[in-house]
Amino acid sequence: MKKIILLSFLAIICSSTGCKKFLDKVPSTFVSPVNYFNTEKEVNTALNGVYDILGKEQVYGGQLPIRHAPSTDESFFSYASFPTGPFYYNFGADDATIRVLWQYMYDGIERANVLLANLDKATMDDGKRSVVKGEALFLRAFYYFILVQNWGGVPLKLNPTTSINEVNIPRNTIKEVYDQILKDMTEAEGRVLKISQIGFGGRVSKSAVRGILARVCLTMAGYPLKDISKFKDAAEWAGKVNEFGEHSLNPDYSQVFINLCKDQYDIKESIFEAEEFGTNNDAVREGGRIGNENGVRCAATDAAVIASVGYAYGFISTTRKLYTSYEFNASDVSKRDLRRDWAISTYTLNASGVKANIGATNIYARNCAKWRREYELLSPKNKNYTPTNFQILRYADVLLMQAEAENEINNGPNVTAVNALNEVRRRGYGKLMPGATNLGNADYPGAISLGKAAFLKVIQDERARELCFEGLRKYDLIRWGIFVNTMQEVATEFTTYASMTTTIYKNARDAAQRVTATHLLYPIPILEMSLNKAMVQNDGY
Incomplete structure (x- = not known):
């Protein structure tokens, strides 16, 4: 980890923690762990700091889905002003976008480690303490x-930094x-609350832990570990997500x-x-770039128009492969x-x-349109920042993971796999809407x-059709062994x-x-290599 990060956590437990919707507080200033973690309020403030990493502009607030994983067979980076970066597979160990993601991940891990190490000091209900521990363990693992x-x-770092000499970590x-x-996620699953007890998706629930465990196990079953025993675990975790009957697909995809x-x-x-x-105009400054960088391109320059409709750069556009993969019969x-x-x-x-229609054959001019700024309720809109949350896990993904895992462990699709697939397809064709008829018409024929x-x-x-632009495709292609x-x-x-012009x-x-195969992994950031003498660089860099 960078020395600047190590030094910062000798004196503070959470800096720039932000104001999350699930905690009714404004973050405190820098504090020493020695004099902190005495009350439940202080524990929640520290937990807030661990969560804060998720929403950073450089993480799920923007760059992770928009700049780290856009160039696949479903989308491409459609903004010419940036000559290099992970979105063009044109980068080295000095790339700032890559370095900052590494930095924030270890920031979050250190925050979790500090909280976990001091949690028992606080005077608070033991049941609440257990929940906090579960959330911190999950976030560290995530x-x-x-x-x-x-x-x-x-480097696995499971304890807080106590010395500036703790730099050389293999x-x-x-x-x-x-x-x-x-280990961490499994323990967390037994500690955190059900999502119906929490009431919103911005906090770690049993459903979230189970669904992400399914994702982790599917990843382990594929490249590079190829631990096929994990398909069984993935199927079990995905199946447990809806154990309490809390989840179903929204009938309307949009x-x-x-x-x-x-x-x-x-x-x-x-x-x-x-x-x-x-809108990032306040002291909290917790707006993200969802819908701004990956929204429908807006050419407005007038400030009043931008404040009304919301500006978007159109960084992400569809490939022909994705667009033509959807069945769309004009007459039926x-x-x-x-x-x-x-x-x-x-x-x-x-x-x-004003909306201007794109010609029917002009496929590559079509941007990602899932997050549309016209629906934002805050006004006036900020040109570059939005209040839109990014969904890291949704139920449709869980169903498709379950279908994939069941197919693997049964050497072909069973009824569970087919039903999970067809539930997603039925929603896609509008068959879950009130009054819909002939539901089976959307099912995959002969699955x-x-x-x-x-x-x-x-699958x-x-x-691709269901989860496009949500930052998952690159990692799917890698684990399936078909990325290159x-x-x-x-x-x-x-x-x-x-047109190549x-x-x-x-x-x-x-x-x-x-x-090439080199792009299956990022390079270790050059600054980390210069500070951590026990670090070894990835092949090809």
């Missing part, structure tokens, strides 16, 4: 999950990191994202969210996947903030008769269908062509 996915084996193996993640933009919780579908707050309404025209824009906003490989391909395609080959196919797609299309083609 930050390690982000690290191991992006860098492989990393890397643990990938398996050791995952084993700790499982409403999932409208609720997020309106700052309204929907715990039936949206299980775990990174919290944002306000029953054969239209309604997710397409919500997830992918049909319009842009002109200089007056129960498919072989294991064929059903996996169905892979369905995850898929990106070469994307390069071919752009060469075939896009258009800068953003050429950049997208070049980014996809650039991908």
